[in-house]
Structures are given as structure tokens and as C-alpha cells.
Amino acid sequence: MARARYFIIWKELDPKRRRVFQLFSFIIPLVIWAIISYCPVVWHPMVKVSDPGEIAHFKVDAMILKEAFHRENAKALEQHRRPAIGAPANPVYLPAPHEVAASFYKAFVTPPRLPDEPWLHQSLWHSITVIIWGFLISSAVAVPLGILCGTYRLFSYLTEPFVEFFRYLPAPAFAALAVAVLGIYDGPKVAIIVIGTFFQQVLMIANTTQRLDPALLEAAQTLGARGIKLFSRVVIPGILPDVYRDMRILLGWAWTYLIVAEVVGNSTGITWFINQQAKYRIYDNVYAAIIMIGIIGLTTDLVLAWIGSQLFTWKSRKKSVLSRLSAAYASSSKVKPGFSQETP
């Protein structure tokens, strides 16, 4: 019975089970990663030498392919030399979870190798500013334009065909052009994010605007609203929560353009950090940096989702924290006079 309940189509699970499964969505990949890292029988194609014995070209901590290690040891035994000792290991590009976890701290406190290179937190902040600028510039134009396209057919026909065409042009294709026009610093990076975001944004916002319930516009007209008031008092408030949701999705897309944008011109930000660490073969730092991007993205989205639920209480059935606080304040201030009467 209980088992069958999981396989009813669209059947919501109780909150406790839901949370457990949501937690598992992170635990499962972690466990797989741990099994690959900590079970010597799983994969482990290398051998990490702990004692090179009498094999000349083996060194302590050298990573040798398993076949080569056994071959060399067999050869050594044949020639009555002391064989090497080593433990199975994964390639250097797959660090174990605890190594990556340690890197989260280590990466922040490791000073840059050259004095004018940025620390990790500076690189991260640089990336975030590039995203913010790109997204703000794109939104400043795309949101009003998208709403106009979704509201008035004139703007829709005037812009949408070209936007449809342009959105198929991959943003990185404009990298060289962006450098030529905007120089090698942050200008072209922001431009790549703008190009990658803008055209999708116009279409998405226009589409969202068109999905406004036409009956609401009709009702407003029979109540005497027309022209700009119809626009400002019905269209805008009606689509605002959906536009907000679109913006959250688009911000996620902007992050995907970041890595491309940051190698345009002089490499900067988190991408520079990742490439630099990969060059030094410090792969646990590389993983840590990649996971950091995910954490920043997910946290931003969760925070924005929460803010959205507070802003658009009429969409959800919950009361906002603000209104609950003010209600609590109102009820507590009602109580106060009672107390003062009791204790004159």
C-alpha cells in the first residue's frame, strides 16, 4: 500500500517524505562520488607509490597506471630487485569529497602566486559584478520592450521577427567583435552576457505578457479604464509575478554565459581562478570553485523565490512575514493598554 502510493501520477507526498527525497537528490550523487573515491575496488586505475623500492624511475607519491606498476614490479622481481609498494588511486583530476571540502576553506586562504593576482574572494566578486551589470543592462531594455511587445501588436511585429533571428546567434560568436569595440577589460564580458540574455528575455517577457487573462482587461474596460490606466493598473500588476519568475530563470541563464564571457579579453573572475588552478593541477580547488558557482546560483534563486513569495502574497495562500509581523505588532499594541490599566 505505502509503496504503491509513490507511483500515483501527480500525487503529492507528505512534507516529511518530500524533504527526505529532496535531501537525497544531493546525497545520491555525493554517495556515488564517495564510493568511487573511497572503495579501492571501484575504478582506481592508478597506483600511488608509497615506497619506490629499487625501481629507478618510480618516486614517492608518483601516480603510475596500474598495468605499468604491476609490469615494472614483475620485472623487478625477475631481476631480484626490491619491488615498489603503492596503494590504488584515482587520477589526479578526480579528488575525493573530503579533499574538495577542505579546498572550500583552503582556496580562500591560499594567497595568489603572483602579487598582482586576485584572491579567490576577489575573483568571485568580480564574476558577480559582471553578471549583475550584464543582467541589469539587459533587463533595463528587454523588460519594457517585452511588455510592450506582449501588449501592443505594433511592437510585437516591429521587433519580434528580428529578435527571433538574433537569438539563434550564439553569444560567444560576438566575442572578437566585443573586444574590438569595448576593449579587453569588463566591457566585452558584460556585452556577451547582455547578448546572451537580452533576446531570450524580450521573447519570454512578451510571451508572459500575452498570457494575461483577457477577461481582466475586458472587466477593467467595462469599469471605465482605458489607455494608459488599462496598461498601468491591469497589465503591469497582472503580469508582475510571472515576469519576476521569468527573471529568476533568466538570471540562471546569465550565469551559463559567464564562463564564456570571462575568457573574452583578459581572463578574469572565477573562470580565471578555475583555469589557473587547473594549470597548477590543483583539481580539488577546481571542483570547489565549480561547486561554489552552483551554491551561489542556487542560493540567489532561493532568496529571490522567497522575496517573490513575500511580494506577491495574492498568488500564494500564505501571508507574508511582513504582514504577519505587523499583525503581531497590532495585536500586541492592543494588549498594552490593558496591562497599563491593571497596573496604574
Added chain:
Amino acid sequence: MTSHDVFLPSYREQSLEVRARFRKITERPVVLQVNRLGKTFDSVKGAVQALKDVSFEVRRREFISIIGPSGCGKSTLIRILAGLEENSSGEILLDGREVSGPGPERGMVFQGYTLFPWLTVLKNVMFGLEVSGNSRGITGNTTEQEARDWIEMVGLTNFADSYPHELSGGMKQRVAIARALANRPRILLMDEPFGALDAQTRAKMQSYLLQIWKNVDVTILFITHDLDEAIYLSDRIVVLKANPGEVQEIIEVPVEHPRSPEQFLSLEFLATKKRLEELIHPPRETEEMLPIIRMTQIGDDVY
């Protein structure tokens, strides 16, 4: 047809009170006049005539229903009257002046409530007053006070600060009525307003509407496909026929005022209903039989 063996008077027979009432109504000024209204749609199969030469007039504070079989164009008619669609021919006069396009003097209540979900009940009712700029009514109150009065009238004082999603269907429709009335329209157009409600709520809403109509200076044009509802609420019923939508008959309802649910079984009520049935579902030679083969055991009969 056995149920019709009961002797029913003609629906044209009116008691003295009813006759006097209709005489008084005809003395009132005409609010809405519809003259030879026509509407043609262009479809893939060519032009389709939805409405043809529809003419009638509504007098001040009259309650008039429009009824007809599905596809008779009654919704198209009310949408044209509200200005949400354009007519192909004919004219609509409101207080003697031709109207086109939607306007606050013709309020509308839709079947789907159409409350603004982002506004509280209070703000919904204030909407019309704010956008049309006639914030000071005859009482000289503020917009908010006036809106609160209308909310009180439909019995939702405690829900003034609620959002539409927190209300039941009947409550939503009461807000929609208050919202339309707050604009003090010359005529209130209602497009199957209780169609989405369950039978009990619908009966309650009908009684609310009669109370409101009695106490507010408003003329009501009401669309429905429910014969009982039309008879119970209206002074007169405009019966349309389909393909094309034409006025078949305008019936003066002989049921006395004030109306109450007990009248559903009165002779005048039944006589009017019989007439409406004849007009809307004309008797056929033979009832349409479905080609069903017997799938039960012999002797296992339910009739």
C-alpha cells in the same frame, strides 16, 4: 406531456396588480434602446450571421432577461452592448445617445468573476471609482468609504481586506456585482453570472440580486439559459432563437412582485415556463433514440 394535463392559464393573462405594474414601467423613460442590431462573423465557411435585426428597449429600473438556446448569440449580444465587440449593423442608444466601445455607464458582471486577483476586495470595488475619476458619488464620501458601503450592501464587510482567492464562488460574484454597481452604471449587464455556481448558492444569489435591485437605482439586463431563473428574476424576458439569432418573442412575466421561491409552483410561473419551453425546445415528432443494444440480463429491468 402528462404533466401538462394540469390546466394552466395563458401566460398572457395578468392579474390587476401585474398589469398596473407594467403600465407604470411603460411610463418610465427608456434607458437602453437596441435597434435592428446585427452581427456577422467571418469564418472559414464564409460569413455567419450571429444576430439579425434584434430590437428591444429597456426602461429605467426594469429587470430584463435574455434567454435562448445555445448558439443563439445571447453572449454576443451582451458583449456588443458592453462595447467589447462591434456590431455589424443597427444601433444601441443609451439614454437616447448612441454608444460605442466599453464605458463605465454600462457595468458588466461576467460568469468568470474576473476580479483582479492582486487587489483586495476593497481595492477591487474601488477600482472603477478610481480609474473613471468619479470618486465623489452623490453622498460626497471618499472613494474608500463609498466602496465600503457597497461591500456592506453585499454582506462582505468582514472580507474587505481579503484577496479574491480567499473567497468562495458566490462571494466572488457578490464582489463583482458590488464593483460594477459602485460605478453607478445606467445599466448593469450580467452575462450568465450564476452559471458557475452550485444550485444552492445560485438560489441565494438570485435572492441577493432581487434585494439589491429593489434598493438600488439600477436597470438590469440579465443573460441566462436557466428558464426558472429568468422567470423568477425578470419583468420581461426576451426570447431569442438560433441561426440567426433573432428575437422570437418578448414575454411580460405575469408573476407578481415581490418575488419569492414559493412562486416557482404558482400557475402564472408554470404557464410562463411552459411557453418558454415551447419556444426554446419546440416539440419534435419523435424523440431521438440512441442506437444502444441491450447489455443487461432479461428480466433485470429498471422500468
